[in-house]
Amino acid sequence: MAQWIEGRVVERIDWTDRLHSLRVEAPIAPFRAGQFAKLGLPVGEEIVGRAYSLVNPPGDPLLEFYFSEVEEGPLSPRLAKLEAGAGVLVASQPNGFLVLDEVPPAIHLWLLSTGTGIGPFLSILRTEEAWRRFQRVVLVHAARAAAELTYRRLIAGVAEAQPKRFAYIPFLSREAADYALAGRIPAAIGDGRLEARAGLALDPAKSQIMICGNPAMVEDALAALAARGLRKHRRKEPGQITTESYW
Numbered sequence: 001m002a003q004w005i006e007g008r009v010v011e012r013i014d015w016t017d018r019l020h021s022l023r024v025e026a027p028i029a030p031f032r033a034g035q036f037a038k039l040g041l042p043v044g045e046e047i048v049g050r051a052y053s054l055v056n057p058p059g060d061p062l063l064e065f066y067f068s069e070v071e072e073g074p075l076s077p078r079l080a081k082l083e084a085g086a087g088v089l090v091a092s093q094p095n096g097f098l099v100l101d102e103v104p105p106a107i108h109l110w111l112l113s114t115g116t117g118i119g120p121f122l123s124i125l126r127t128e129e130a131w132r133r134f135q136r137v138v139l140v141h142a143a144r145a146a147a148e149l150t151y152r153r154l155i156a157g158v159a160e161a162q163p164k165r166f167a168y169i170p171f172l173s174r175e176a177a178d179y180a181l182a183g184r185i186p187a188a189i190g191d192g193r194l195e196a197r198a199g200l201a202l203d204p205a206k207s208q209i210m211i212c213g214n215p216a217m218v219e220d221a222l223a224a225l226a227a228r229g230l231r232k233h234r235r236k237e238p239g240q241i242t243t244e245s246y247w
């Protein structure tokens with residue numbers, strides 16, 4: 001059983017009607033970049049709890065969560081209504097394996113995300129470890145519409161700090177923009193557009209890949225990468241791919 005800690009919302013950011021971030025004060029145990037914490041609210045007699053990736057890097061005074069409001073969902077529409085000062089429960093112990101500790105050494109790190117799945121990568125990108133361990137880091141964020149390509153200012157800050165080592169590659173599937181690749185990530189792995197845009201090859205000897213977000217995207221990306229000779233990393237059977245599915 002999770003031990004709940006009473007946290008306090010310090011700020012809510014509304015990116016679009018259904019995409020929000022919460023900044024929360026809560027004294028939870030230390031976490032590793034890429035992990036998630038559980039948020040909970042009382043609903044009737046029960047506490048409804050769900051996992052949310054930490055967007056902030058370890059050591060920040062506030063916890064930050066980026067989430068989508070799922071219509072009819074038991075928790076996310078309630079989280080989306082919390083105002084500054086409201087209480088929210090946070091599980092005391094963060095968890096999860098989408099962390100650099102689980103990723104074998106490599107030269108290039110690819111971070112592939114859809115929707116809110118970008119969250120854990122925004123934490124990882126702001127650790128010293130990511131830049132100590134990899135020569136180049138590629139962040140891929142796929143969304144339906146341009147307004148959903150969130151956290152652009154934070155990402156621009158990473159690009160400014162690492163001008164030669166970092167690439168941000170946005171994808172849009174349901175509208176067009178000259179700065180974004182069109183369509184879905186697996187298709188762009190298959191036809192070479194992703195590597196062309198990154199200026200890097202997906203190479204089993206040089207690349208490690210972390211994938212997060214929509215489970216169908218995770219499956220389709222695994223299949224597209226398998227065709228290129230990359231496979232899931234397991235402690236007993238080393239590979240190149242570490243994944244987390246949000247549902």
Ligand SMILES: Cc1cc2nc3c(=O)[nH]c(=O)nc-3n(C[C@H](O)[C@H](O)[C@H](O)COP(=O)(O)OP(=O)(O)OC[C@H]3O[C@@H](n4cnc5c(N)ncnc54)[C@H](O)[C@@H]3O)c2cc1C
Nearest residue numbers: 050051052053066067068070073074075076116119246247
């Ligand atoms: C390890 C882990 C980490 C997670 N981190 C995040 C996070 O950082 N941000 C976040 O928004 N969600 C995250 N989720 C999903 C989150 O836990 C909830 O499921 C989600 O917020 C919906 O909660 P709900 O109670 O309203 O509806 P639920 O009953 O939990 O979900 C209803 C349906 O909503 C859809 N759905 C769930 N999550 C998403 C999503 N993120 N985007 C689009 N559709 C979704 C699925 O079809 C799901 O079956 C994570 C899940 C896991 C397992």
Ligand SMILES: NC(=O)c1ccc[n+]([C@@H]2O[C@H](COP(=O)([O-])OP(=O)(O)OC[C@H]3O[C@@H](n4cnc5c(N)ncnc54)[C@H](OP(=O)(O)O)[C@@H]3O)[C@@H](O)[C@H]2O)c1
Nearest residue numbers: 068114115142143144172173174184185186214216217220
């Ligand atoms: N985004 C919106 O405007 C919107 C508005 C209201 C409600 N919703 C609901 O919110 C939920 C989540 O929407 P979301 O847009 O945050 O997340 P999403 O459906 O996971 O879409 C995010 C990105 O992932 C892509 N994707 C989906 N399946 C994929 C696959 N198998 N392989 C590769 N890429 C894949 C999508 O491309 P495709 O576009 O090609 O699917 C899109 O570019 C959905 O249930 C949706 O109905 C969304």
